[in-house]
Structures are given as structure tokens and as C-alpha cells.
Amino acid sequence: MANGMHDYLTMLNERDGGINGVKIEVDECETGYDTQKGVECYEQAKAKNTLVFNPWSTGITLQVIPKASVDKIPVLSMAYGLSAASQGDVFPWVFNPPMTYWDGASGIIKYIGEQEGSLENLKGKKIGYIFLDAGYGREAIPLIEDLAKEYGFEMLQYPVAGKEMQNQSSQWLNVRRDKPDYMVMWGWGAMNPTAVKEATKIRYPMDKFIGVWWAGGEDDARAGGAAAKGYKTLNFNAVGPNFPALQDIKKLVVDAGKSEVDPAKFGENLYNRGIVNAVIMAEAVRVAQDKAGKTLINSEDMRVGLENLAIDEARLEALGLSGFMAPMNITCADHSGHNKMYVQEWDGENWQKASDWFSPMTDKVTPLAISAAEEYKTSNAPWPDRTEACAN
Numbered sequence: 001m002a003n004g005m006h007d008y009l010t011m012l013n014e015r016d017g018g019i020n021g022v023k024i025e026v027d028e029c030e031t032g033y034d035t036q037k038g039v040e041c042y043e044q045a046k047a048k049n050t051l052v053f054n055p056w057s058t059g060i061t062l063q064v065i066p067k068a069s070v071d072k073i074p075v076l077s078m079a080y081g082l083s084a085a086s087q088g089d090v091f092p093w094v095f096n097p098p099m100t101y102w103d104g105a106s107g108i109i110k111y112i113g114e115q116e117g118s119l120e121n122l123k124g125k126k127i128g129y130i131f132l133d134a135g136y137g138r139e140a141i142p143l144i145e146d147l148a149k150e151y152g153f154e155m156l157q158y159p160v161a162g163k164e165m166q167n168q169s170s171q172w173l174n175v176r177r178d179k180p181d182y183m184v185m186w187g188w189g190a191m192n193p194t195a196v197k198e199a200t201k202i203r204y205p206m207d208k209f210i211g212v213w214w215a216g217g218e219d220d221a222r223a224g225g226a227a228a229k230g231y232k233t234l235n236f237n238a239v240g241p242n243f244p245a246l247q248d249i250k251k252l253v254v255d256a257g258k259s260e261v262d263p264a265k266f267g268e269n270l271y272n273r274g275i276v277n278a279v280i281m282a283e284a285v286r287v288a289q290d291k292a293g294k295t296l297i298n299s300e301d302m303r304v305g306l307e308n309l310a311i312d313e314a315r316l317e318a319l320g321l322s323g324f325m326a327p328m329n330i331t332c333a334d335h336s337g338h339n340k341m342y343v344q345e346w347d348g349e350n351w352q353k354a355s356d357w358f359s360p361m362t363d364k365v366t367p368l369a370i371s372a373a374e375e376y377k378t379s380n381a382p383w384p385d386r387t388e389a390c391a392n
Contacts, residue, residue: 001056002028003261004274007253008245012282014252019285020295033189035059042067051302052076052281058136061094068093069384074303078277079104079213079236083139083365084372086336088307091373092388095306097280098236098328098339101186102368103360104212105140107234107341109147110361111210112182123152128180130171130187130195133159137186140212143368144184150364156180165191172198185211193223196231206230210343217270221346229348236341237276237325239351241267244320246275269344269351276325284309291391304391307332326357332390338362 009024018024027048029041038060045053052074055061061081068075075094077085083100085091099107112127113119129144131137137159148155156178158171168191175183183204187195192215199209207230211220216233224231241250246267253259254266265271288297288305297305309330316322326340338360345354377383 001270001274001277003259003265004271005054005278006274007249007259007261008275008278009282010253010258011245011249014256014258015248019282020289022289022295024282024285031055031057031060033057033059035063039063046071046073049299051285051297051299052306054078054277054281055081058082058139059134062135065091065094066380072303073299074306076277076281076306078280080136081139082376083143084369084376086334086338086369087373088332088335089373089386090377090383091335092307092386093303095330095335097309097330097335097337098276098326099341099360100336100338100365100369101139101212102143102365103336103338103362104234104341105143105184106147106361106365107358108184108210108212109144109151110358111343111355113151119151125153125182126156126178126180127153128156128158128175128178128183130158130160130168130175130183130185132165132186132188132191133161136188140186142372143365146368147361147364160187160191160195165189166194168194168198172202172204175199175204176202181208183209185209185215187211187215187220192217192220196220196224196228199231200224200227207232207345210234213273213341216344216351218265218268218351221351226348228346231346232343232354234341235269235344235351236339237269237272238323239267239269239272239344243322243324245324246272246320248320249275272324275321279311279319279321279325280306280309280328283311283315303388306330307335308391338365 006026009026013023031038042064054076058081061077077096081096083102085094085096086100209231211233213234221228221231284305287308288301289295291304292301311328328337340357340359342357343355344351
């Protein structure tokens with residue numbers, strides 16, 4: 001992901017001279033997925049007057065949210081972090097497009113319902129939830145619990161401690177005992193390939209095993225060998241290198257020796273995910289420049305750019321990314337966009353599209369997000385009221 005993010009922005013520097021004549025500086029800070037180290041990285045970024053901070057961890061995101069409004073630095077947690085941060089009236093400095101974890105959880109349950117004929121047919125079913133036992137993995141639980149009550153299915157939880165990512169035999173023995181009708185995974189890093197391998201060991205039906213978008217790397221699925229065929233995950237970006245923008249990246253960055261990506265991984269799912277993140281930032285810079293009437297913008301201008309970000313089909317085509325991702329629209333009130341997603345399936349060698357693009361269950365997600373944002377304000381009192389004007 002880091003390589004995809006870096007390479008797209010480097011390509012803009014090489015091909016276009018940056019954004020409206022201003023070169024982009026990409027500053028990287030290794031967190032090791034450690035929250036305290038991530039906060040230190042944030043402080044370093046702040047000292048360098050960063051336009052936007054990308055935490056790349058839900059735990060780090062939760063720690064820097066209170067700092068963002070004080071420091072006036074936008075936090076971009078792309079499809080991770082605090083789901084309630086989609087509420088721009090409460091979190092004017094936090095952005096989580098193209099969708100939240102609650103959107104993703106609702107999407108998985110919606111998809112499972114379709115496989116069963118309807119959501120009402122989930123009554124009496126057992127849905128297992130194996131998750132990294134951290135802020136990230138726990139984030140989706142409230143939404144799934146609400147849907148379990150509404151549709152009458154039983155949610156079985158299988159937490160995986162960070163230190164046990166590569167040792168999940170006890171959890172999967174419990175899965176074998178419980179026989180859930182479907183398994184949902186909120187995994188990250190080494191947890192994913194381990195879970196796929198363990199699922200194949202107990203002969204869990206892989207077509208009933210569905211991961212969130214962070215559990216969909218090629219290396220995650222490859223770990224299960226031929227037996228992993230049928231494993232599914234959500235996705236919100238296309239897989240593969242066959243897009244004009246990616247061909248520009250290959251020519252100007254990868255082939256030119258200016259990338260750290262393994263050429264064999266160019267165009268893989270998570271590399272492309274990093275490109276989505278870079279597109280969001282680059283397009284927000286363009287909007288910010290336009291709104292501010294200047295090319296050298298600051299972090300406060302960048303927040304306005306993010307809050308007015310609209311990427312339609314025509315813009316995606318102009319970027320050389322038609323079909324690469326769904327159109328996106330961020331507003332003052334909605335910092336997520338609650339975009340469309342799709343389900344991909346592992347065919348033993350590659351990811352294949354297994355569904356059309358579809359929307360999350362926003363009628364279930366939005367009320368929960370509104371109430372959770374209010375709860376956050378109360379538990380973090382005094383939480384500042386929004387004073388930032390909505391730019392037109």
C-alpha cells in the first residue's frame with residue numbers, strides 16, 4: 001500500500017511537475033503498527049507542516065483524532081479508523097472515505113443475505129466473526145450485533161490477540177466445533193494468511209468465508225494453496241495494472257527505478273489500494289488550490305479540499321482510472337461518502353470479481369454513526385463544537 005501511494009504521487013511529479021506546478025513531497029514514518037510510535041510519527045509530520053496525516057492504523061487514528069482539531073491537520077483514515085468520524089459536524093478534521101467499517105460490515109451481511117435469498121432468511125443462522133483483538137477488529141462489532149438482533153442470526157466472536165496472529169489453531173478448533181454457516185474476518189497483516197490456512201485445515205467451506213477489504217491481499221489467499229479457492233473479500237478498487245494511470249506509473253516510476261515495489265506485485269490489490277489513497281489526496285489538493293485561489297496551500301486549505309472532494313466518472317476517466325474505483329463525493333456533513341463496494345473471489349491464482357458494485361446499508365449505518373458521534377462528544381467532553389465554515 002505504501003508503494004502504491006508513493007508511486008502515484010511520484011508519477012504526478014514526474015509526468016505533470018506535481019499538482020498545478022507544485023511538487024509533492026511524500027514523507028514516510030514507520031510505525032510497526034505500534035500506536036505510540038504512530039503518535040510520534042504524527043508529531044514529526046506536524047513539525048514538518050504536513051498537509052494531511054495518514055495513520056494507517058485504527059489504533060493510531062483514535063489517538064490522533066483529538067489532536068487534529070487543535071493542530072488543524074486533517075486526518076485521512078481511508079476506509080479504516082473511527083466509523084463515527086463520517087459525521088463531519090462533529091469531526092471536521094477527520095475523513096474516512098470511501099466508506100467506513102460499519103459500511104463494510106453492513107455490506108458483508110447484505111451479501112450473505114443475498115446468498116441466502118433474503119436478509120430475513122438469516123434468522124437462525126450462525127455467523128462467525130474472527131477479528132484482530134484491537135481497536136480495528138472491535139470497530140465493526142456494534143453494527144453486526146445490531147443486525148444480528150434485527151435479522152435473528154447468532155454472532156459468534158473469535159478474537160485473535162496481536163501476539164497470536166500466526167497461531168490461531170485454538171480459534172479454528174472452536175470454529176470447527178461451532179459450525180457457523182458463514183465466517184467473517186476482520187484481519188490484518190500476518191493474521192490473514194494464517195486464518196486462510198487454518199480454515200483450509202479444518203475444511204471450512206471457503207465460499208462461506210468472507211473478509212473485509214484489508215484481508216484481501218494476494219499473499220493472504222495464496223497462503224491456503226489450491227484449497228483456498230473460493231475465499232472472498234470485500235473490495236473498493238480494481239485489481240491489475242491495465243489502466244492508463246498505472247501504465248504511466250510503470251513507465252515513469254517503476255521502470256525508471258524510482259519505486260520500491262517488487263515488480264511482480266505491481267497492480268496487486270493492496271498496491272492499487274494505495275493508489276486510491278493517493279488519488280483522494282491529490283484530488284483534494286486540486287480542490288483546495290481552487291478554493292483557496294493559490295497553488296501553495298496549507299493544512300487548513302487541505303481540509304476544505306477534502307470536504308469538497310467530488311470525483312465523478314468523467315474525472316476518473318480523465319485520471320486514467322475509469323472503472324478503477326467508484327465515484328466519490330465528500331461533503332461537510334458526510335466525511336465518508338458511504339461508497340459502493342464489491343465482492344471478489346480467489347480462483348486459486350488471482351482475484352476475480354464475484355459481484356456487481358453495491359451500496360452499504362446506509363439506513364442501518366447512519367443512525368448508528370450519528371448516535372456514536374454524540375456518545376464520543378459526551379465521553380470526550382468538553383469536545384469543541386464545529387466552527388469551521390462549509391466552503392461553497
